[in-house]
Amino acid sequence: MPVDKTTVAKIARLARIHVPDERQQAIATELNGILLWVDELNEVDTENIEPLASVTGHSLPMREDIVTDGDRIDEVLANVPASTGGFFVVPKVVE
Amino acid sequence: MADMLELGAVEARSALDTREISAVELTSAYIAAAEDTVGLNNYVALTAEHALEMAAASDARIAKGEAGLLEGVPIGVKDLFCTAGYTSTACSKILAGFTPTYESTVTANLWREGGVMLGKLNCDEFAMGSANETSAYGPAINPWQTADGADLVPGGSSGGSAAAVAARSALLATGTDTGGSIRQPAAFCGVVGLKPTYGRCSRWGIVAFASSLDQAGPFSRNVADNALLMQAMAGFDPKDSTSADVPLQDLSAALTRGVGGMKIGIPAEYVLDGMDPEVVTIWQQGQDWLRAAGAELVDISLPHTKYALPAYYIIAPAEASSNLARYDGVRYGKRVEAESLDEMYALTRAEGFGEEVQRRIMIGTYVLSAGYYDAYYLKAQRVRRLIRNDFETAFENVDAILTPATPSAAFPVGRKVDDPVTNFLNDVFTVPANLAGLPGMAVPAGINGDSLPLGLQLLARPFDEATLYAAGQVLEDAAGFVANPPRRAGGVS
Secondary structure, three states: OOOOHHHHHHHHHHHOOOOOHHHHHHHHHHHHHHHHHHHHHHHOOOOOOOOOOOOOOOOOOOOOOOOOOOOOHHHHOOOOOOEEOOEEOOOOOOO | OOOHHHOOHHHHHHHHHOOOOOHHHHHHHHHHHHHHOHHHOOEEEEOHHHHHHHHHHHHHHHHOOOOOOOOOOEEEEEOOEOEOOEOOOOOOHHHOOOOOOOOOHHHHHHHHOOOEEEEEEOOOHHHOOOOOOOOOOOOOOOOOOOOOOOOEOOOOOOHHHHHHHHOOOOOEEEEEEOOOOOHHHHHHHOOEEEEOOOOOOOOOOEOOOOOOOOEEEEEEOOHHHHHHHHHHHOOOOOOOOOOOOOOOOOHHHHOOOOOOOOEEEEEHHHOOOOOOHHHHHHHHHHHHHHHHOOOEEEEEOOOOHHHHHHHHHHHHHHHHHHHHHHOOOOOOOOOOOOOOHHHHHHHHHHHHOOHHHHHHHHHHHHHHOOOOHHHHHHHHHHHHHHHHHHHHHHOOOOOEEEEEOOOOOOOEOOOOOOOHHHHHHHHOOOHHHHHHOOOEEEEEEEEOOOOOEEEEEEEEOOOOHHHHHHHHHHHHHHHOOOOOOOOOOOOOO
16 A cells, blocks of 8 residues: 555645544545556556646747736735735744 | 527527617526526525626617627626636635635636626536535536436536526536536536637636646537637637637637538547446437538547546646645635644645545645656656547547547436545546547537436547537537426426
8 A cells, every 4th residue: 555644644744734643544545545546557658758748739938027017915915814014924933 | 588598698699689688687587597596506606786787788888789799698607717806716615705806817708798797606626526516615406307306416517507507597607627527517417518629718817726737618508609608718818828829710600510521530448348328329329410410430549548537637636736735824715823834724724625625635745745756747647648649640530539428427416435536437538638638529419218418529639629519510400409407497396
C-alpha cells in the first residue's frame, strides 16, 4: 500500500487541511484505492513521449509591461473576512 | 401566448422581435417556473428583481430596433461563474456569501447580447462530481422520473444547469466541462450540451478547477438554440492567456448543412464489457440515422482510451490542488479563527471544503509531492499526449466521431457506492475530449425502458464546432426526441 496513516498526515499538512487523527486511516484506504487504480498507467510504454501540459498549441502571449488595472482597494477588500486600514488581517506571525 | 415556456430560444427571439410576447412576460413566466420547481433544488439563487430589470431594458432595446443575439432570453448561470453583485460560491461552504465585484467574460458576453440573468444554478462543489451530490446546497434533482417516483440525479457537475433547462425553469443555461460536466448531465436530463474546443470560451472569472481542462459551454433544449448561445458566449479574450484567437464559424449556417459525404468514426474501444444493452442499441440507432442521412461510417481505433480516466484522475486533482490553494481564509470566503496562521489555514480548509474536494486536493498534493511527481504526474501527462495523438490520427480519416454520451441513464440520488472509482466511471466516454482539448456535443437520442433519456456524443477536430452542429441537427431530426420530463414546470407533478 503506497499510502499509510503517516503519509496521510504528511499530505494533509502539505495541503493545509486539518485531518483529525481518527480520520487518517479511512482516508489512507480511499487514497490507496485510487492510486492502485491509476497504476494501470504503468502498462503504457511512454518511452520518448513528451509530457503534454497544454493543448492550446500556442505559446503564452506577451503584452506590454504597463499597468492596466489597479487602485481598487475597496473592491479587493469587499469580501475580506477581516481587515483594518486597507490591509488583510491574519493571526500574529512574528512574536 | 398560452405556453411561453414551450418556445425554444430561437422561437422566443422571433416572438420577441414581432412583439408577440414581451421580454418582461417571458422572464416573469420563467421566474414563476423556477418557483414552481423549487423542489428540484436547481437554483441556488434566483435573482428575480434583477431579471425583471434586465427584461425591461431588453423590451426597450427591442422597441428601438437594437436587439442583441440573446435579447430578452432568460438564462440560468452555473454558480461557478462570477457575476458582479450576485453571490458566486461554486456551491462550496468556503465561498459562502462570496459576492464578486467583477463579471466573468462569458456572462458579460451574454448580457452584452441582451440575455436576461435568472439566477445561479446548482452544481457539484468546485465542479467536482458527476451527480451534483457534492454541492453544499444539497443535491439538484432531475425533472425526469422512473415509475417508482424516486428522486434521480441530474448528473454533474453542471447538474442544476441541465435540470433547469429540462424542467423549463431556464430557457438556456451556462455550464462548465472539465471531464464531462456539460455532456453527462445533458444526457441525463435529455437536453443538448456542448463542450467547446479548449480556448473557445474565456475562463476569466470562472472559478478554476483544472485549468488545462476547464471549458465553459451552452445548454439548451434543441441544437439550434445551443448554436445561438454558443455564438454569444464564445470569443477571444486577452484576459485568459489560453484563449484562442480563432474566429468562430457560422454555427447557424451549419445547422442546415447535413452530413452528406461526412465521414464519421465509430471507435472500437468505446464498446465496454457489460455495457447497458439499451446504450448499445441507441448508439447503433445513431449510426443508422447518420448513414441514412448520407454519412459514411468508418471503424476507427483510439487505442489509449482505457487510460484516459486514470490519467484524468491524476492531472485534474493535481491542477485542483494548486488552484484551490487560494482558499486560505485571508482574502475572501470563510475563515475559522485560530491562534496561528497555519492553524487558521488548516481549520478553514477542513471546515470549508467538502469530502470529495478534500479527497481530490489530497490526491493532487500527493502526486505532485517530491518523489512521486515523475511516477504519477509526468506519467499521466505522457499518456495524455498519446490520447491526443490517437485522436489526431483518427481525424486524418474522419470528420467526426460518434459515441454514447454516458454508460447508463440517470441513477437515484443517494445511491451508495463503496469506492470513489465507481463514481468516476460516469465520465468514461467524455473525459478523453477534455484531455485532447476537442469539442464534444451531447444530443438526446431516445428514452430507455425506464422512461429516462439517453444521449449520444459527437466529437470533432479542434475549432470545428460547426461539424458538431451539422451532425447534431441530423441526429435531433432523426431521433424526434420529445423532452417532457414529468417534473417540469407545468408538468404532472
